[in-house]
Amino acid sequence: MGFRIRKTTVQSVWMLWEKAFSLLSHFRGSYTEHFGICSVMLKKHRGQAIVCQDTTVIKEGEWVGELHLDNGSILKLIQSEGTDRAALRTARMLRTSMKQINKAFESHSEFRQVKALLGITLLHRGLTHGLGFEQQMMKSGIFERITTLYLRLLLSAMHPDGRQRIGRRTEQLVPMLLIHSRSSLKNRFSPEQNLSGK
8 A cells, every 4th residue: 555655646746747747848949739648749859860761861950840749648557557457548549649640741831841750769669559650769878868768757657567667677668769750650541541441
């Protein structure tokens, strides 16, 4: 019982931090739009150029959409339905969000200059299965180390067995950059592709 109370307290504190961080993050981008369980923040790419599998090159200063999951909603699912069912529902909701994001890329004027959709996650093996994201290792450096620490703390706070899971799988819990170029996003989630059974 004591462990559950401590876990709930940690989760509540973490979500307060998430809300504060989200407010501060708005200053990093020019525009943010919500799509179900996700939000996309438009910002200019900083750092080295990213070369995608389809030969798209994202250069410094070009517009990208930074993908974020609604961790508050995921936490509520975990608390009400358990980890496994929450993961399945999250995956379905994420697929729906991706279709909405693709529609925005094709029809919203704010997304006209956006070259790619980018996200960073530790859960690249399970949560993003079937969504067609290209995966790249993050460049080693201070940002990669801070991101690793942040995401591991997030997993520890949200997952019922978070700390034990991290201890068992530390070598696997490395942040990966998830990428959808404009063309790969359209190829995966446009209505005509869905009708063809892709």
